[in-house]
Amino acid sequence: MAMVCLTDFEEYAKEHLSKATWDYYAAGADECCTRDDNLLAYKRIRLRPRILRDVSVSDTRTTVQGTEISFPVGIAPTAFHCLAWHEGEMATARATEAVNTCYITSTYSTCSVEEIAAAAPNGYRWFQLYVYRDRKLSESIIHRVEALGYKALVLTVDVPYTGKRRNDIRNQFKLPPHLKVKNFDGVFQEAAGPAGEEYGVPANTLDPSISWKDVYWLQSLTRLPIIIKGILTKEDAELAVEHGVQGIIVSNHGGRQLDGGPATIDALSEIVDTVQGRIEVYLDGGVRTGSDVLKAVALGAKCVFIGRPAVWGLAYKGEEGLKEVLHILNDEFRLSMALSGCRNVAEINRNLIQFSKL
Numbered sequence: 442m443a444m445v446c447l448t449d450f451e452e453y454a455k456e457h458l459s460k461a462t463w464d465y466y467a468a469g470a471d472e473c474c475t476r477d478d479n480l481l482a483y484k485r486i487r488l489r490p491r492i493l494r495d496v497s498v499s500d501t502r503t504t505v506q507g508t509e510i511s512f513p514v515g516i517a518p519t520a521f522h523c524l525a526w527h528e529g530e531m532a533t534a535r536a537t538e539a540v541n542t543c544y545i546t547s548t549y550s551t552c553s554v555e556e557i558a559a560a561a562p563n564g565y566r567w568f569q570l571y572v573y574r575d576r577k578l579s580e581s582i583i584h585r586v587e588a589l590g591y592k593a594l595v596l597t598v599d600v601p602y603t604g605k606r607r608n609d610i611r612n613q614f615k616l617p618p619h620l621k622v623k624n625f626d627g628v629f630q631e632a633a634g635p636a637g638e639e640y641g642v643p644a645n646t647l648d649p650s651i652s653w654k655d656v657y658w659l660q661s662l663t664r665l666p667i668i669i670k671g672i673l674t675k676e677d678a679e680l681a682v683e684h685g686v687q688g689i690i691v692s693n694h695g696g697r698q699l700d701g702g703p704a705t706i707d708a709l710s711e712i713v714d715t716v717q718g719r720i721e722v723y724l725d726g727g728v729r730t731g732s733d734v735l736k737a738v739a740l741g742a743k744c745v746f747i748g749r750p751a752v753w754g755l756a757y758k759g760e761e762g763l764k765e766v767l768h769i770l771n772d773e774f775r776l777s778m779a780l781s782g783c784r785n786v787a788e789i790n791r792n793l794i795q796f797s798k799l
């Protein structure tokens with residue numbers, strides 16, 4: 442089967458994964474309005490291409506937190522890669538190392554942070570963190586990933602409670618017995634039922650009382666840059682800057698948390714306007730084509746991250762499948778850049794967007 446675009450991987454994954462696994466990856470909260478709008482919002486945006494600008498040579502490289510990556514697309518943290526491919530997150534780590542981009546490892550990985558680091562020793566990785574009621578648990582994982590060379594902490598702030606994902610409830614989805622949340626082997630005991638994003642650990646491990654003061658607590662524990670994932674308003678973007686974090690990921694968790702929130706590409710502009718370049722702004726949710734990447738970068742995202750498409754790549758062929766997903770996206774991005782007259786990422790800016798249509 443010739444894979445031409447990311448949707449081809451989606452179809453393959455849907456056909457080959459078990460129904461419960463497919464449903465878990467695909468899930469959105471409630472009526473899935475926000476999940477679906479993440480994609481539809483890109484289709485409402487039109488570009489203003491420039492012509493006759495000698496696009497015979499193009500360069501898609503950029504930097505995030507001062508580190509060069511091959512193009513402005515990284516891997517968003519998603520749980521349980523062993524459900525898609527037997528080598529799980531180790532395959533993800535190898536693919537992202539080979540393509541030279543950033544891999545945000547989920548707390549809920551089915552390989553441990555140590556196994557992931559060993560699988561791709563030169564890979565560029567950030568670690569996604571939740572804050573647990575048991576703060577000692579958060580502290581110990583932070584020290585582990587620091588020692589392993591993870592380069593930033595991504596604090597996910599949109600899961601005080603897990604969103605209501607209907608199919609997961611219907612399927613009573615949980616991790617099969619041969620898989621574990623490896624980072625906390627032995628710490629969390631078996632839990633039954635759809636217990637949360639974690640689905641293999643007790644529902645009450647995450648601390649819904651976390652607030653801005655916990656950002657200071659995190660800063661007291663680590664010197665790693667802190668990036669807040671799950672901001673959707675200018676008010677919270679301003680607070681993030683005031684609290685001294687190094688980055689924001691505009692995210693609605695792929696529409697899996699609050700249904701009715703904005704598409705991330707629609708929320709991006711007010712955040713970029715407020716932040717005014719003081720820290721880097723990234724985005725995830727609904728990125729499926731190279732022109733989606735172009736639009737997000739034009740609207741001020743330093744980099745975007747893909748969630749579900751990475752899992753589809755794994756489901757197709759593990760490391761090779763994810764590499765293929767990233768290559769296709771890179772090729773599409775390069776082509777969209779050239780067709781709109783951009784030779785490098787620095788030339789992509791708001792003038793590319795047809796605001797009169799929005």
Ligand code: FNR
Pocket residue numbers: 465466467479517518519520547548549569597638670692693694695696697725726727728746747748749750
């Ligand atoms: C997620 N997401 C997520 N986020 C996070 O911070 N920690 C996590 O463990 C997970 N787990 C997870 C599992 C699955 C199956 C999905 C689909 C998503 C959210 C993820 O990081 C990201 O915000 C979205 O996936 C981006 O949307 P797209 O690219 O999937 O449309």
